Amino acid sequence: MDAARAEGADYVxxxxxxxxxxxxAPYTYSEVITNTTGIDVFFDGHSHDTxxxxxxxxxxxxxxxxxxxxxxxxxxxxxxxxxxxxxxxLYTWSNKEPAPELLGIENEMSRAVADAEDALNVKLxxxxxxxxxxxxxxxxxxxxSTGNPVRMIRRAETNLGDLCxxxxxIQSGADIAIMGGGGIRSIINSGDITLxxxxxxxxxxxxxCVLEVSGRQILDALEWGAHALPGEFGGFMxxxxxxxxxxxxxxxxxxxxxNGMFTGVEGERRVKNVLVNGVPIDLQKTYALSGNDxxxxxxxxxxxxxxxxxVLQNCVKLDNQTLIDFITESLGGVIGEEYEDPYGQxxxxxxxxxx
Numbered sequence: 001m002d003a004a005r006a007e008g009a010d011y012v013x014x015x016x017x018x019x020x021x022x023x024x025a026p027y028t029y030s031e032v033i034t035n036t037t038g039i040d041v042f043f044d045g046h047s048h049d050t051x052x053x054x055x056x057x058x059x060x061x062x063x064x065x066x067x068x069x070x071x072x073x074x075x076x077x078x079x080x081x082x083x084x085x086x087x088x089x090l091y092t093w094s095n096k097e098p099a100p101e102l103l104g105i106e107n108e109m110s111r112a113v114a115d116a117e118d119a120l121n122v123k124l125x126x127x128x129x130x131x132x133x134x135x136x137x138x139x140x141x142x143x144x145s146t147g148n149p150v151r152m153i154r155r156a157e158t159n160l161g162d163l164c165x166x167x168x169x170i171q172s173g174a175d176i177a178i179m180g181g182g183g184i185r186s187i188i189n190s191g192d193i194t195l196x197x198x199x200x201x202x203x204x205x206x207x208x209c210v211l212e213v214s215g216r217q218i219l220d221a222l223e224w225g226a227h228a229l230p231g232e233f234g235g236f237m238x239x240x241x242x243x244x245x246x247x248x249x250x251x252x253x254x255x256x257x258x259n260g261m262f263t264g265v266e267g268e269r270r271v272k273n274v275l276v277n278g279v280p281i282d283l284q285k286t287y288a289l290s291g292n293d294x295x296x297x298x299x300x301x302x303x304x305x306x307x308x309x310x311v312l313q314n315c316v317k318l319d320n321q322t323l324i325d326f327i328t329e330s331l332g333g334v335i336g337e338e339y340e341d342p343y344g345q346x347x348x349x350x351x352x353x354x355x
Contacts, residue, residue, distance in 0.1 A: 001037070001038030001039060002038065002151075003015075004147070004157055005038065005226055008314065011040045011041070012038055012039055012040050012041075013039075013040060013041040013042075013043065013078060013081065013086075013241055013326075014041070014043065015041045015043045016029060016032070016042065016043070016044050016045070017044070017045045017046045018032060018044055018046055019044065019045065019046030019047030019048075019049075019067075020047045020049065020051075021046070021047050021231070021232075022228070022231070023227075023228055023231075023233060023260065024046065024135050024260070026258070026260070027260070029042060029044045029065055029067075029331040030055050030057070030065075030333055032125050033055040033057050033063050033065065034055060034056065034057060034058060035058055036057060036058060037057050037058050037061070038060050038249055039057065039289050040063065040065055040086060041063070041064050041066070041078045041088060042055075042064070042065040043065075043066055043067075043068065043076050043078070043088075044065055044067045044068075045067065045068065045070075047067065048067075048069060048070040048202035049069070050067055050068065050069045050074060050090060051065070051066075051067050052064070052065070052066050052067070052088050052089060052090070053065050054078055054268055064078075064086055064087060064088045065088075066078070066088030066089065066090070068090060069090075073092060074090040074091065074092045074094075075090070075091045075099075076088060076089070076090055076091075077089055077091060079092070082292070082353075083218075092210065093291075107350065115352075121239070123195060124194060124195050124196035124199070125194050125195070125196060125327070126194060127192045128193055128194065128195055128198065128324055128327070128328060128333075129192075129193040129324075129327040129328055129331075129333045129334065129335065130191065130192050130334055130335075131188060131190055131191070131193060131334065131335035131339075132190055132335075132340075133190055133335070133337075133339070133340045134187055134188065134189055134190050134312065134342070135158075135159050135160035135162055135163055135187060135188040135335060135339060136153075136158055136159060136187045136342045137151055137152070137153040137158055137160055137161075137184055137185070137186070137187055138150060138151055138152060138153075138158075138187065138342075139151075139152040139156075139342075139344075140342045142333045145167065151232070153181035153184055153236075153238070154182055154232035154233055154234055154236045155181075155229055155231065155233070156232065156236075156343070156350065157200065157230075157238060157343060157344035157345075157346075157347055157348040157350065158181075158235070158238070158342060158344055159339045159340065159341055159344050159345075160184060160188060160201070160339075161179065161181060161184060161238030161340060161344060162238065162240070162344045162345055162347065163326075163335065163339050164178045164179045164184055164201070164202075164238060164323060165177045165178065165238045165239050165240035165316075166240045166326065167322050167323045167325075167326035167327070168208055168239050168240065168290040168291060168292070168319075168322060169240040169290050170240075170288040170326060170330050171208065171290075171317070171322050171325055171326050171330070172208055172210050172313060172316075172333070173210075173285075173288070174210050174241070174288040174289060174290035175241055175276065175277075175287040175288045175289070176218065176239070176240065176241040176276060176287055176288070176289050176290065177239065177240040177241060177289070177290040177291060178218075178222075178225075178226065178237040178238070178239055178240075178242075178289065178290075178291045178295070179220060179237065179238045179239075179240075179291060179292070180234055180235045180236065180237060180238075180294075180295055180300070180301060181232075181233075181234065181235075181236045181237075181238055182233070182234020182235060182236070182301065183202065183204065183206060183234070183292060183295075183319070184201060184202070184204070184230075184238070185200065185201060185203055185295065186200035186201050188201065188268075188335070193327070193335075194251075195324075198320045198323055198324050199320055201319075201320065201323060202220045202319040202320040203321065204294070204319075205278065205314065205319075205320075206292035206293055206294045206318070206319045207292060207293045207317060207318055207319065208290065208291075208292060208313065208315070208316055208317045208318075208319065208322045209290070209291060209293050209296045209297055209311065209313055209314055209315055209316070210288055210289065210290045210311075210312040210313035211288075211289050211291075211306055211309040211310065211311055211312060212286050212287075212288060212289075212309060212310040212312055213286065213287060213289045213306060213309045214283065214285070214286055214287075215276075215281045215282045215283040215284065215285050215286075215287065215308060216283040216284075216286065217289075217305045217309065218242070218274075218281065218287065218289060219269075219274060219281065220232060220262070220264075220265065220293075220305040221237065221303060221306070221333065222237055222244055222271045222274065222306055223252075223253075223254060223265055223269050223270060223271045224262045224302065224303060225237035225252055226246045226252075226270050226271055227254045227270075227345055228252075229246060229248050229270075229350070230248060233301070234301050235295065235300070235301035235302070235303060238347075238348075239320070239347050239348065240347075241276060241277055242274065242275065242276050242277075242281075242347070243244075243273075243274070243275045243347045243348070243349075244271055244272070244273065244274040244275070244347075244348060244349075245271070245272045245273045245274075245349045245350075245351055246270050246271055246347075246348065246349070246350050246351065247270050247351045247354070248270065248350060248351065248352050249351070249352060249354050250268050250269070250270045251267075252270060253265045253266055253267030253268060253269060253270070256302065260302055261299065261302045261304050262302045262303060262304050262305060263304070269336075272351075277288035285292045288312060289306075290313075292319050293315050296309075297311070297314075297315075
């Protein structure tokens with residue numbers, strides 16, 4: 001903010017991806033605003049809310065914070081009146097129709113984009129496999145206040161979570177695979193599966209890796225992945241070759257550093273009865289663990305427990321290619337009945353009351 005004003009800015013508008021969720025502390029939007037000066041308007045994302053609120057900064061000055069929802073359903077606006085009053089709000093429309101088409105925008109850029117999209121769509125619409133049932137990230141029953149399905153892959157097992165974790169384990173030959181629900185972004189509809197579908201499931205370009213880790217490191221990863229329940233967490237772990245229980249009546253015992261990174265567990269663990277291929281996990285034994293580089297190598301979502309582990313396979317294949325190869329090679333091009341149940345195969349059991 002200081003640098004922008006030194007260059008002559010009259011107003012400073014922050015565009016951030018912080019949100020209001022507990023796991024973002026100490027860097028939620030309110031914490032950043034209340035501990036700084038110099039921001040006039042704060043546009044925010046991450047928590048997918050649409051709240052338009054006023055937060056006082058460190059000097060007691062009002063700062064409007066506007067959130068803009070998710071999936072381009074809204075565009076945030078800021079209005080600075082002649083008297084200097086600042087307000088925020090949202091433009092919304094049915095996002096089934098792209099804004100350039102809705103507004104009739106045609107220019108050199110729109111024509112270049114259209115030409116490129118025509119060529120790209122030929123590739124993206126290539127059929128790579130098929131399935132008779134939807135592989136999902138949503139709860140098939142629960143709906144939100146607007147009637148839309150509620151996402152569950154960041155707080156419970158799903159059939160798509162099982163499929164993605166199996167792809168990593170079987171394609172790598174590892175003992176176990178873990179896959180954070182936050183990295184699995186879209187459903188696979190029943191019928192033909194295209195390259196576009198695969199890229200929608202894994203849009204970030206992460207890569208398959210395999211580490212040699214101890215049973216205790218795996219246990220720590222599962223515990224950290226379950227710390228936010230019943231709320232969502234991008235690092236909630238879908239698994240292959242491993243089953244576990246999460247006892248949510250126990251408060252999370254995970255501890256973190258000032259940056260929200262995992263540092264250990266102090267107290268009773270929520271994760272119990274961890275089985276590796278049906279056998280209780282051995283905390284002293286080492287296992288070949290497959291996953292993507294975001295969590296295994298990059299400390300994504302605060303996963304620090306794998307630091308220093310031996311790398312057996314380092315970024316050998318993109319995540320979407322791993323899924324394509326698994327479906328086309330291991331499954332013969334068809335996602336079968338073993339993945340029909342949207343709630344998965346019973347690999348993750350949520351225990352809400354003390355036995």
